[in-house]
Amino acid sequence: MPSGVGLVETRRTVVFDGDRPLRLASGGEVPKVEVAYETYGELNADRSNAVFICHALSGDANAAGHHEDGDPDRPGWWDNIIGPGRPFDTDHFFVICANVLGGCKGTTGPSSIDPATGKPYGLRFPLIQVRDLVTVHRALLAELGIERLLAAVGGSLGGMQAMQWAIDHPGELDGALVIAASARLSAQxxxxxxxxxxxxxxxxxxxxxxxxxxxxxxxxxxxxxxxxxxxxxxxxxxxxxxxxxxxxxxxxxxxxxxxxxxxxxxxxxxxxxxxxxxxxxxxxxxxRVMDYFNPFEDPIHVQHQIEAGDTSFLVLSFDSDWRFSTSHAREIAAELRLAGAPVTFREIASPHGHDSFLFPIPDYHETVTGFMGRLARQRGIAGS
Amino acid sequence: MPSGVGLVETRRTVVFDGDRPLRLASGGEVPKVEVAYETYGELNADRSNAVFICHALSGDANAAGHHEDGDPDRPGWWDNIIGPGRPFDTDHFFVICANVLGGCKGTTGPSSIDPATGKPYGLRFPLIQVRDLVTVHRALLAELGIERLLAAVGGSLGGMQAMQWAIDHPGELDGALVIAASARLSAQxxxxxxxxxxxxxxxxxxxxxxxxxxxxxxxxxxxxxxxxxxxxxxxxxxxxxxxxxxxxxxxxxxxxxxxxxxxxxxxxxxxxxxxxxxxxxxxxxxxRVMDYFNPFEDPIHVQHQIEAGDTSFLVLSFDSDWRFSTSHAREIAAELRLAGAPVTFREIASPHGHDSFLFPIPDYHETVTGFMGRLARQRGIAGS
The missing domain is CATH 1.10.1740.110 (Rna Polymerase Sigma Factor; Chain: A)
Structure with missing residues (x-):
């Protein structure tokens, strides 16, 4: 399947610097944060059609399309779901993907130069949490002039970011798509x-x-x-x-x-x-970000946050995923519902295990398309 | 639970040497093989009450009891199933356990001295197979003057040895207890x-x-x-x-x-x-012995072998074992039955996963006791 969005490029922007360092949830600071990101499709006039893709552990900003020096037959890691006529339909939505904080594909992380020493951070980079990843995504959106997303979406660690975003920042997301994720890692x-x-x-x-x-x-x-x-x-x-x-x-x-x-x-x-x-x-x-992730640790707080917002959730799992099995997704759905959120939960049949979220499984893609269409109609914009 | 057999010691004997080297299934040779073993209970007059315990990957000859310099509270690895009144009842059975070929607890293996060089073998030790482990067990039995076993028994790699023994040497085992084992490792x-x-x-x-x-x-x-x-x-x-x-x-x-x-x-x-x-x-x-294990590769051969013998099989699995799940045990039972063997198969409920075979689970121990009692009555000796 050829890429739907074709040739793309990664851009970079500094979102924290100087007297405005990144303040972390732990209390620590990162003095300067640069973000690598890509966008597909066009932002509409009232800036209401933005969809933010949060990547998983080994992902990067190149979610769709290919770079000029790249192999057109090996497009971005989620190309099959992003593009004209695809579930994240770039004829209707403005899709953004950014390398996460702590990453190694253009966004500041442990391999970046520590301004204090002029050498790479290594393990002197501070421990970060999912909420810090979200903070950096939001700083990028502020630069792009986007105050509210049609949706934040992600698989695995990406789903954790979408979930945390909805909890920490009520009123910023119409929808959160939490796919093959977990609200707390099991002992295994x-x-x-x-x-x-x-x-x-x-x-x-x-x-x-x-x-x-x-x-x-x-x-x-x-x-x-x-x-x-x-x-x-x-x-x-x-x-x-x-x-x-x-x-x-x-x-x-x-x-x-x-x-x-x-x-x-x-x-x-x-x-x-x-x-x-x-x-x-x-x-x-x-x-370690994933190990320590625990967004429902204080359920009363989560309930207050959810009540203050109006995010709809789509929680998906895959029946052969034994890393974050359906029981993880059921827990997420149950805890969100307990907090008062509208949640659609579905388990998708797939033989591909945890990797399923990367595959173009018809039932899965149709479910995402349907959910995105409802969000679009609700917001009064054209869906796919 | 204190050890039933109390103080024990490991003995050593050379079973292959000089003009009688160990010939391996692969065609290779090991010039000298020493075996470390222990026995519990007494061999009866007609030498018909011997039970051979085959250990798993990390086991050794000390299956029951404790050594003089050992901690009495930390007896052998399978102490809870061996001793007076226990499933392998040492009031009635003569129980033998030997460190396997390739081991590091007294039996010749890669850490032993290669007589050809005067240095430890290391990776110059030849690749071995489950059938070679059985060959060495049989050489030990020959030294002990035992021609036929009441039972060969083992969990995991131990169960593979019991299975291979029954297939390769028909007429040598009244019973084979194949516990938490596999007839062929899965890709995972x-x-x-x-x-x-x-x-x-x-x-x-x-x-x-x-x-x-x-x-x-x-x-x-x-x-x-x-x-x-x-x-x-x-x-x-x-x-x-x-x-x-x-x-x-x-x-x-x-x-x-x-x-x-x-x-x-x-x-x-x-x-x-x-x-x-x-x-x-x-x-x-x-x-690697386990990776390559494939005793039913030639089902016609296995059928001939099984028909030539009279071994009864007890195949056990544990419902929480995901290393060698019940589906592995069902395959073993089905292939043995197809070859014409009498097979009792049971799945035991246990929360302990693959390690379950090491735990004194009542249902499990009662099943083993019952099977051993039937073998004993069949052979005309007292069971437990």
């Missing part, structure tokens, strides 16, 4: 996160997070973390169908400790390609 | 195994498997492998109950990259205590 989720973090931090080339100027990077550890992650992104069923017990490039097993089974080869490839495009410290920071 | 199982292997092999201190004389061991990698393993040994439910999102030794999160949640602390402890007692190369070899 935290366990996987811990092992991935350990894999990175135990790599001698990690060097306490200060590897940017050593000529070595913790690629072994980061690759391992990504391999672990991928096991949790796929379903057991999809792994069985994709790989089974088949041997890579051979009929018979080679019997040894090198890669032999196809599933091993797949994980190796995923690990290797990831280290070429991602920063280990960002992986640590965003992993 | 192999994926977890691959990541654990990578964790070890990517540790710079692994040194290609030659770490015995360097003064450094791949403890970081082995600990990580064990942490990954433990996630798959516990159920999501038991993790939630044991740890939830509780913080270790504190009320409030510390917000950082160190261990903070209880589940992280648990995994760290498991990883750390494991490296103190286990060899990384053994982990690699036994992991």
């Amino acid at each position: 989720n935290i366990a996987f996160s811990a092992v991935a973090r350990e894999a990175i931090m135990r790599d001698p080339d990690f060097n306490g997070g200060d590897y940017y100027e050593t000529g070595k990077r913790p690629d072994r550890g980061l690759g391992l973390a990504r391999m672990i992650g991928h096991i949790t992104y796929l379903s057991e069923e999809s792994m069985r169908e994709k790989f089974g017990r088949r041997i890579q490039d051979a009929e018979l097993p080679r019997y040894g400790f090198d890669v032999d089974f196809q599933v091993e080869s797949y994980l190796h490839y995923q690990g290797q390609s990831f280290v070429e495009r991602f920063d280990a410290n960002t992986y640590l920071y965003l992993g | 199982n192999i994926a977890f195994s691959a990541v654990a292997r990578e964790a070890i092999m990517r540790d710079p201190d692994f040194n290609g498997g030659d770490y015995y004389e360097t003064g450094k061991r791949p403890d970081r990698g082995l600990g990580l492998a064990r942490m990954i393993g433990h996630i798959t040994y516990l159920s999501e439910e038991s993790m939630r109950e044991k740890f939830g999102r509780r913080i270790q030794d504190a009320e409030l999160p510390r917000y950082g990259f160190d261990v903070d949640f209880q589940v992280e602390s648990y995994l760290h402890y498991q990883g750390q205590s494991f490296v103190e007692r286990f060899d990384a190369n053994t982990y690699l070899y036994l992991g």
Whole structure:
């Protein structure tokens, strides 16, 4: 499927600086924050058709389309859902996606230069929370002159941002689309996160997070973390169908400790390609953002916030997702309803596990299209 | 619960040596094989009451009781099922447990001295298969003057050995107890195994498997492998109950990259205590033994073998085990029945995940007691 939005480019803007540093939820500060972002479609005259895409752990600002120097056959990570005639219809909506705070694709994060030292932050970058990611998104919107969104949307960590946004800033979102997300990681989720973090931090080339100027990077550890992650992104069923017990490039097993089974080869490839495009410290920071995420910790506060706003929620899960299973989504829906929010909840049938939110599953895309159409009509703008 | 068998000791015996090397299923050879083993109870006059315990990946010969220098409160790994009045009743049965070939607890493995070089084998130890583990168990039995077992029994990798034994050597087992095992690892199982292997092999201190004389061991990698393993040994439910999102030794999160949640602390402890007692190369070899295990690859052969014997099978699974779920056990039972074997299959309710086979769950222990009683009556000896 060719990209619907075609050629795009990433822009950058400084949203916090000088006497206006970013103040974090923890009380800490980041003196200067630059944001990398992309937009697709046109902002309408009354600035009412903006849709903000929040990306997941390994995402970036390039959600749709391709860059001039990029492969047109490998467009942005959510290209199949963004574009003319697609659920986030760029004939009607102005779609924005920004690399998150703490990221490594153009937005300020641990690999950025700390103005205080002139060197990369490394682990001296402050711990951040989902609400800080939202603060930076809002600063970007302020720059773009947008006060209210038609929708904030995201899968996984992206869904957490949409959820937190609706809770922290009532009256800013018509809709929040919370897809394959969780309101609190389970012990098993935290366990996987811990092992991935350990894999990175135990790599001698990690060097306490200060590897940017050593000529070595913790690629072994980061690759391992990504391999672990991928096991949790796929379903057991999809792994069985994709790989089974088949041997890579051979009929018979080679019997040894090198890669032999196809599933091993797949994980190796995923690990290797990831280290070429991602920063280990960002992986640590965003992993911890998810571990500590707990937006319903104070249900009375959430109820007051929800009552002060008018956001409609679409909460989606996928039946084969065992990272954030449907029980996570049911908890989100139940807690939002308890707080008084209008919530549509649906479990979508899909074999693709947690990764399902990235796939163009008809039932899923139709559900998103329907929800976006209702938001558009409610706001008095044309839907798709 | 105090140990039923009390003080025990590990004995050692050389079962292959000189002009009688161990010939492996792969065609390779191990010139000398020593076995570490323990026995509990007494062999009866007609040598018909022997029960062989096959251990899992991280087990050893000390299945029951405690050593003179050991803690009486921390007896062998399967003490709760072995002893007077217990399912493997030492008032009636002669119970044997041996460290497996490739192990690191007294039986020849990659940490043993290669007679050809005078140095530890490391990765020069040949690749082994489940059937080789059985070959070594049988050589030990020959030394003990036992030609036929009342039962071979094991959980996980142990169950694989019992299964392979019954298939390869018809007429040697009255019963085979195959508990929490698999007849072929799934793609997801192999994926977890691959990541654990990578964790070890990517540790710079692994040194290609030659770490015995360097003064450094791949403890970081082995600990990580064990942490990954433990996630798959516990159920999501038991993790939630044991740890939830509780913080270790504190009320409030510390917000950082160190261990903070209880589940992280648990995994760290498991990883750390494991490296103190286990060899990384053994982990690699036994992991690969499981990856390649495929006893029903040639179903016609299996049928001939089963028809030539008279082994009764007890196949057990645990409903919360997601490493080797009930679907694995159902496949084993179905394939054995297809080959003509008498099979009793039961799924036991338990919250403990794959580790369930180590717990004294009443329904589980009663099922084993009943099966062992039938075998004993069939053989004309007293059961428990």
